[in-house]
Amino acid sequence: MKQDFKVLGTRPIRPDGLDKVTGKAMFGADKSVTGMLHARVLRSPHAHAEIVSIDTSKAEALAGVKAVITGDDFEDVDNRWTRYTMQNCMAQGRALYDGHAVAAVAAVSKKVAAEALALIEVTYKPLPHVTDVDEAMAPDAPVLHEGVKGRNLGDDVSGNTVGYYSFGHGDPETGFAEADEVIERTFKTAAVHQGYIEPQACLADLGADGRGELWCCTQGHYEVRRICAEILHMDASQLRVTASEIGGGFGGKTTVFIEPVALKLSQKAGRPVKLVMSREEVFRATGPTMSASMDVKIGMAKDGRITGAHARLRYQGGAFPYQMVMLGAMSAFAAYDLEHVQAEGWDVMTNRPKMISYRAPGAPMAVYAVESVVDELCQKLGLDPLDVRIMNAAREGSKSSYGPTFKAIGLVEALEAAKAHPHYSAPLAPNTGRGVSCGFWFNFGGQVSVSMAINADGTVNLIEGNPDIGGSRASISMMAAEALGIEFDRVRTIVGDTASVGFSDVTDGSRVTFAVGIATINAAKAAIKEMCKRAAMIWEIDEESVEWIDGAAHAVGHNAGTLPPMTLAEIAATSGKTGGPIAGHHEGAPDKAGVSFGVHLVDVEVDPETGFTAIKRYTAFQDVGKAIHPAYVEGQIQGGAVQGIGWALNEEYIYGEDGRLQNPGFLDYRIPVASDLPMIEPVIIEVPNPGHPYGVRGCGETAIVPPLAAVSNGVARAIGARLYALPMSPPKILKAL
Amino acid sequence: MSKIHVNATVNGDAVEFLCEPDEVLLDVLRDRLNLTGAKEGCGTGDCGACSVTLNGRLVASCLVLGAEVEGSAIETVEGIGTADALHPLQRHLLDHAALQCGICTPGIIVAAKALLAENPDPSEEEVRFWLAGNLCRCTGYDKIIRAVLSAAAEMRGDSA
Amino acid sequence: MARVVIFGSLRAFTGGEGEMEIEAATTRELLKKLAARHPALAETIEAGVSLAIDGEVFKEAWFTPIGPEAEVVVMPLMVGG
Ligand code: FES
Ligand code: FES
Numbered sequence: 001m002k003q004d005f006k007v008l009g010t011r012p013i014r015p016d017g018l019d020k021v022t023g024k025a026m027f028g029a030d031k032s033v034t035g036m037l038h039a040r041v042l043r044s045p046h047a048h049a050e051i052v053s054i055d056t057s058k059a060e061a062l063a064g065v066k067a068v069i070t071g072d073d074f075e076d077v078d079n080r081w082t083r084y085t086m087q088n089c090m091a092q093g094r095a096l097y098d099g100h101a102v103a104a105v106a107a108v109s110k111k112v113a114a115e116a117l118a119l120i121e122v123t124y125k126p127l128p129h130v131t132d133v134d135e136a137m138a139p140d141a142p143v144l145h146e147g148v149k150g151r152n153l154g155d156d157v158s159g160n161t162v163g164y165y166s167f168g169h170g171d172p173e174t175g176f177a178e179a180d181e182v183i184e185r186t187f188k189t190a191a192v193h194q195g196y197i198e199p200q201a202c203l204a205d206l207g208a209d210g211r212g213e214l215w216c217c218t219q220g221h222y223e224v225r226r227i228c229a230e231i232l233h234m235d236a237s238q239l240r241v242t243a244s245e246i247g248g249g250f251g252g253k254t255t256v257f258i259e260p261v262a263l264k265l266s267q268k269a270g271r272p273v274k275l276v277m278s279r280e281e282v283f284r285a286t287g288p289t290m291s292a293s294m295d296v297k298i299g300m301a302k303d304g305r306i307t308g309a310h311a312r313l314r315y316q317g318g319a320f321p322y323q324m325v326m327l328g329a330m331s332a333f334a335a336y337d338l339e340h341v342q343a344e345g346w347d348v349m350t351n352r353p354k355m356i357s358y359r360a361p362g363a364p365m366a367v368y369a370v371e372s373v374v375d376e377l378c379q380k381l382g383l384d385p386l387d388v389r390i391m392n393a394a395r396e397g398s399k400s401s402y403g404p405t406f407k408a409i410g411l412v413e414a415l416e417a418a419k420a421h422p423h424y425s426a427p428l429a430p431n432t433g434r435g436v437s438c439g440f441w442f443n444f445g446g447q448v449s450v451s452m453a454i455n456a457d458g459t460v461n462l463i464e465g466n467p468d469i470g471g472s473r474a475s476i477s478m479m480a481a482e483a484l485g486i487e488f489d490r491v492r493t494i495v496g497d498t499a500s501v502g503f504s505d506v507t508d509g510s511r512v513t514f515a516v517g518i519a520t521i522n523a524a525k526a527a528i529k530e531m532c533k534r535a536a537m538i539w540e541i542d543e544e545s546v547e548w549i550d551g552a553a554h555a556v557g558h559n560a561g562t563l564p565p566m567t568l569a570e571i572a573a574t575s576g577k578t579g580g581p582i583a584g585h586h587e588g589a590p591d592k593a594g595v596s597f598g599v600h601l602v603d604v605e606v607d608p609e610t611g612f613t614a615i616k617r618y619t620a621f622q623d624v625g626k627a628i629h630p631a632y633v634e635g636q637i638q639g640g641a642v643q644g645i646g647w648a649l650n651e652e653y654i655y656g657e658d659g660r661l662q663n664p665g666f667l668d669y670r671i672p673v674a675s676d677l678p679m680i681e682p683v684i685i686e687v688p689n690p691g692h693p694y695g696v697r698g699c700g701e702t703a704i705v706p707p708l709a710a711v712s713n714g715v716a717r718a719i720g721a722r723l724y725a726l727p728m729s730p731p732k733i734l735k736a737l
Numbered sequence: 738m739s740k741i742h743v744n745a746t747v748n749g750d751a752v753e754f755l756c757e758p759d760e761v762l763l764d765v766l767r768d769r770l771n772l773t774g775a776k777e778g779c780g781t782g783d784c785g786a787c788s789v790t791l792n793g794r795l796v797a798s799c800l801v802l803g804a805e806v807e808g809s810a811i812e813t814v815e816g817i818g819t820a821d822a823l824h825p826l827q828r829h830l831l832d833h834a835a836l837q838c839g840i841c842t843p844g845i846i847v848a849a850k851a852l853l854a855e856n857p858d859p860s861e862e863e864v865r866f867w868l869a870g871n872l873c874r875c876t877g878y879d880k881i882i883r884a885v886l887s888a889a890a891e892m893r894g895d896s897a
Numbered sequence: 898m899a900r901v902v903i904f905g906s907l908r909a910f911t912g913g914e915g916e917m918e919i920e921a922a923t924t925r926e927l928l929k930k931l932a933a934r935h936p937a938l939a940e941t942i943e944a945g946v947s948l949a950i951d952g953e954v955f956k957e958a959w960f961t962p963i964g965p966e967a968e969v970v971v972m973p974l975m976v977g978g
Contacts, residue, residue: 011834013831013832014831014834016839017831017836017839018820018823018831020836020839020842021814021818021823021827021830021831021836021839021842021846022774022814022815022817022818022819022820022823022827023772023773023774023775023813023814023815023843024774024815025839026773027773027776027840029767029773029776029777030767030773032768110764111757151909151910151940152906152909152910164906165905165906165973166905166906167904167905167906167972168905194874195874196838196840196874197776197778197784197786197838197840197841197872197873197874198776198778198838198840199777199778245838245839245840246838247776247838247839247840248837248838248840248874248875249838250874276777278780279778279779279780279781279783279784323973323974326973326975327975329905330972330975344906402904402905402972403902403904403905403949403970403972404949404952404953404954404970405949405951405952405968406952407952407953442954442975444956444975445956446956469837469838470837470838470875471834471837589956589958591953591954591955591956591958591961592953592954592955593954629834631833631834631880632834632837634834634880635834635837635875635876635877635880636837638876638877638879638880639837639874639875639876639877640877641877642876642877642878643874643877665779665781665783666778666779666781666783666784666872667781667783671872671874672877672878673868673869673870673872674864674865674866674868674869674871674873674878674881674882675862675865675866675868675869676869677865677877677878677879679879679882679883680877680879691953
């Protein structure tokens with residue numbers, strides 16, 4: 001593996017930064033075109049209702065209204081997962097949750113569109129609903145969709161239970177029998193939203209000739225193209241999707257909520273249509289993450305050895321079938337090397353918006369439950385929580401609780417760094433507790449395309465197909481510069497639209513730096529091979545006698561030293577005469593993304609009078625393999641940690657008896673603000689991933705996993721009582737006191 | 738209802754526009770004046786992405802009516818610095834990698850500039866409380882706070 | 898011959914069998930033979946599975962070589978956020 005980096009590990013300023021600090025960057029809602037209409041969506045006020053009829057005639061008659069659509073405007077599709085997405089964008093026959101779209105309007109202005117919405121008459125017949133996961137799993141629960149129950153499930157659970165997974169090895173009961181202390185607890189965590197500050201927005205233009213243009217904020221414009229082309233029954237080649245700058249996603253923009261609606265309205269009206277969600281719509285109708293109900297039982301010997309562990313995870317993921325609890329069951333005990341372990345999980349539908357990924361989807365809540373029980377055992381047995389974790393930690397060669405045997409991983413290194421850090425030994429103020437938790441995420445590879453052009457002036461253009469959600473254009477340019485041996489500012493990376501570069505999977509699973517990085521390195525290799533060939537031709541020597549070193553072709557072998565090196569710029573300058581433009585490209589599906597572990601330390605102060613919590617100090621340790629741009633890696637760790645703090649303390653989807661969401665706004669759904677927090681100190685650990693030429697693991701997701709338990713464990717130690725549900729709002733803490 | 742005729746200045750330039758009586762300043766800026774630097778994160782005054790100054794006072798432009806700004810001086814992120822003459826706040830935000838997605842950045846710059854006009858030497862806590870109305874979901878605020886503090890030091894002429 | 902480990906809940910489709918030996922040079926060949934041996938697993942394989950080959954996780958790569966001594970863990974398909 002390469003070690004002596006020139007560009008990697010430095011902190012250049014991102015290429016899109018200037019546009020972003022001067023207000024020039026174009027996000028989803030920032031684009032307008034002439035002749036454009038404005039769209040609005042009408043949403044169900046019911047948690048579950050049959051749509052008896054929709055009368056759109058008055059809306060259609062309003063001056064300035066150019067198109068009105070309902071679920072009837074969408075033809076069926078073959079792929080059932082696409083059908084669910086389509087029916088989530090626009091209800092057909094039944095409204096399945098509060099906020100579910102039932103009709104949409106395109107009009108000459110926002111004002112007319114809003115007026116038209118009020119003229120649409122929908123007759124609903126309310127149906128029984130369920131929003132709680134345990135209630136939805138009970139055999140007598142109202143079932144959202146028939147015929148989708150998991151194949152491996154019996155009559156003890158309702159038809160809302162769409163999946164069952166189990167992972168592990170050994171026999172937990174045997175392990176519990178060996179324990180000196182066994183603790184079993186039940187936990188609940190609320191559904192939380194990704195909370196990206198930019199609401200979903202798009203601009204669609206679908207002409208009578210069947211050609212479509214779509215501009216939208218998304219984590220994956222190829223996925224948007226696939227889903228929309230299937231729903232609109234068009235050829236993928238005819239729909240060009242361009243990703244705008246994206247104002248946050250965190251998993252929430254890996255699918256579509258409005259794009260098919262805007263395209264259909266545009267088709268019907270024959271004009272471009274802009275559709276921008278309000279914040280209320282974002283909360284009511286885009287995907288939050290799952291809420292969970294979980295039982296965890298762990299046995300520990302007096303010396304801290306974990307003898308057996310068992311988790312049962314019940315997740316609710318909203319109104320359509322989905323698969324996600326599996327990742328929770330796989331993550332739950334990943335940090336531990338255990339002989340007897342089992343984690344089971346059930347995916348359950350309810351009358352809530354369809355869930356979508358949120359940073360390390362499925363892992364934070366499972367790890368919260370496990371790390372809480374581990375902490376309670378440490379307290380009970382009088383053991384140091386870091387020592388116990390080090391003793392039981394998964395390491396290279398450990399058989400993971402989800403199957404594979406780990407390669408080189410950095411958990412022990414992170415735990416030891418935490419133990420040695422001054423934070424861990426600092427004295428604690430009164431009413432303050434210090435919490436610890438581990439966290440884990442897999443990281444993924446996936447399909448990717450990169451196209452690189454060497455320009456005649458010695459600069460380089462690179463086109464990739466993954467939207468830049470956290471500075472990836474900078475990281476990709478850095479890897480290209482490193483591979484080619486040139487300066488960072490000679491490379492410009494852009495995100496191509498779906499017509500300009502090959503397919504790329506969505507930006508998810510922390511895969512971009514890893515997968516696009518590999519493709520970039522391979523594209524550079526292809527370009528280097530061509531440049532060496534050109535140099536060999538000019539020098540009139542064998543291609544084999546030319547090597548690429550530090551940005552230049554060098555003659556080696558018996559020609560070594562006889563010819564001065566030929567730089568990239570020199571080769572590029574004559575490329576027109578030596579065989580034409582020089583380029584490199586790579587298409588592939590790299591795997592071997594390395595897993596990433598983190599350990600967080602937090603000091604939480606609890607006011608015994610009010611139950612109010614304050615985060616006083618926070619340190620996050622994470623193995624990232626290799627930090628390409630350390631400042632962005634730090635930013636990912638800090639941002640993830642703060643999202644986890646919000647999950648632990650404040651954030652929550654609150655449903656009333658009527659099944660309606662009670663807090664669809666930032667006032668009542670409170671994400672952390674600047675004054676809630678201290679500085680978040682990131683500590684980067686680099687245990688290289690053997691599956692990547694530069695050792696990269698991917699770093700975006702792990703950091704949201706540990707904070708839930710770390711904060712909860714801190715609260716438990718501050719007040720001497722433990723809470724078993726999130727968020728830990730002041731009234732709940734007061735009750736526990 | 739007929740539209741209202743308004744005269745104002747935006748970033749020093751005289752502007753004249755017609756708007757609906759219930760149209761907010763944010764929509765006027767974005768839809769009528771093509772200044773899309775101010776963003777709509779919520780439309781209810783809770784996120785700060787739409788921050789602008791009105792006669793030097795920091796406001797959420799989603800809560801101000803376009804019709805109210807007759808005769809006023811408005812400043813948006815587009816008026817704060819240019820690519821070759823960045824405001825220290827803009828430069829320090831870049832240097833500290835204090836933006837990830839960047840959707841909150843215009844509001845943060847406008848709000849922080851208003852803070853430093855009022856208090857050139859704020860403490861960390863003062864910066865945190867002033868920016869409490871500007872939500873950022875990506876960064877955890879750490880690098881933003883550091884950038885604002887170091888920009889303030891530079892503007893004061895401290896050798897920090 | 899590769900040692901194939903069917904993990905967790907996927908065993909419901911193999912009649913409880915958790916480990917088997919399969920002679921296969923690539924993942925595609927392995928999955929074909931696995932589906933033939935356990936028809937109940939075919940639907941799941943068709944929908945997609947993840948494979949860990951000697952500890953490294955692969956999503957859907959048909960032609961990944963499998964060494965004669967390899968351990969292959971078959972898991973449900975993983976998707977991210
Ligand atoms: S858009 Fe004005 S405060 Fe959020
Ligand atoms: S950088 Fe994304 S919201 Fe602040």
